Amino acid sequence: xxxxxxxxxxxxxxxxxxxxxxxxxxxxxxxxxxxxxxxxxxxxxxxxxxxxxxxxxxxxxxxxxxxxxxxxxxxxxxxxxxxxxxxxxxxxxxxxxxxxxxxxxxxxxxxxx
Amino acid sequence: xxxxxxxxxxxxxxxxxxxxxxxxxxxxxxxxxxxxxxxxxxxxxxxxxxxxxxxxxxxxxxxxxxxxxxxxxxxxxxxxxxxxxxxxxxxxxxxxxxxxxxxxxxxxxxxxx
Numbered sequence: 001x002x003x004x005x006x007x008x009x010x011x012x013x014x015x016x017x018x019x020x021x022x023x024x025x026x027x028x029x030x031x032x033x034x035x036x037x038x039x040x041x042x043x044x045x046x047x048x049x050x051x052x053x054x055x056x057x058x059x060x061x062x063x064x065x066x067x068x069x070x071x072x073x074x075x076x077x078x079x080x081x082x083x084x085x086x087x088x089x090x091x092x093x094x095x096x097x098x099x100x101x102x103x104x105x106x107x108x109x110x111x112x113x
Numbered sequence: 114x115x116x117x118x119x120x121x122x123x124x125x126x127x128x129x130x131x132x133x134x135x136x137x138x139x140x141x142x143x144x145x146x147x148x149x150x151x152x153x154x155x156x157x158x159x160x161x162x163x164x165x166x167x168x169x170x171x172x173x174x175x176x177x178x179x180x181x182x183x184x185x186x187x188x189x190x191x192x193x194x195x196x197x198x199x200x201x202x203x204x205x206x207x208x209x210x211x212x213x214x215x216x217x218x219x220x221x222x223x224x225x226x
Binding site for chain 1: 117145147149154155156157158159162203205207213214215216217218219
C-alpha cells in the first residue's frame with residue numbers, strides 16, 4: 001500500500017514563474033491537506049480538500065495560491081508569480097476520514113531564485 | 114485559540130539515556146493529539162496518537178506519550194535513546210471536529226555517543 005506521493009521532490013523556480021506541486025493521497029483516502037513549512041518552523045495549515053471540493057482554505061494566501069483536487073488525478077497546489085518568500089517545504093497529507101489521522105508525503109522543497 | 118507549544122527548541126542527550134520531549138496545547142474541546150518525527154529532508158512519520166481511552170499511549174520505535182488533561186500536556190518519552198532517534202519531533206493537535214491540525218514548532222534532538 002503506497003503512501004502519500006508528492007512530486008516533484010525539489011522544484012526550483014525564478015521569481016515570477018509558476019510552481020505546480022502534486023500530491024497523490026494514499027489509496028482509499030479522499031481527504032487531502034496541504035501544509036507549508038518554513039525553515040526552523042513547524043507546519044502551517046494551508047488548505048483542506050475533498051474530491052472536487054475545497055473545504056477549508058483559511059490558511060492559504062488570498063493571492064497567487066490555489067489548490068484543487070479533481071475527480072481524477074492528484075491534488076495540485078499552484079503558486080503563480082512566485083516570490084522568494086514562497087521558498088519552503090510544502091507537505092501534503094491525506095486521511096481516510098475527516099478528523100482522522102493524517103499521513104504525510106515526503107514534501108516538495110521549493111526554491112525561488 | 115488553538116495552539117501547541119513545544120518549549121524546548123533543541124535537546125541533546127547521550128545514547129542510552131532517557132528522553133522526554135514536552136508538549137503543551139491550548140484547545141477548546143477534547144483534542145486528538147499526535148507526535149510526528151521528521152528526519153532531515155524527509156516527510157513526517159507518525160509516532161503515536163491519542164484519541165481517547167488510556168492516557169498512556171504506546172507508539173513505534175519504543176516511544177510512548179502520556180496525556181494529562183489537567184496540565185494540557187502530551188509529553189513524549191523514551192527510556193533509552195538510540196543514535197537513530199536524532200531528528201525533529203513535532204507535536205500536533207487535531208480536531209475531533211473540523212479540519213486543521215495545529216503543529217508545534219518542533220524539538221530538534223541530537224544524540225551523542
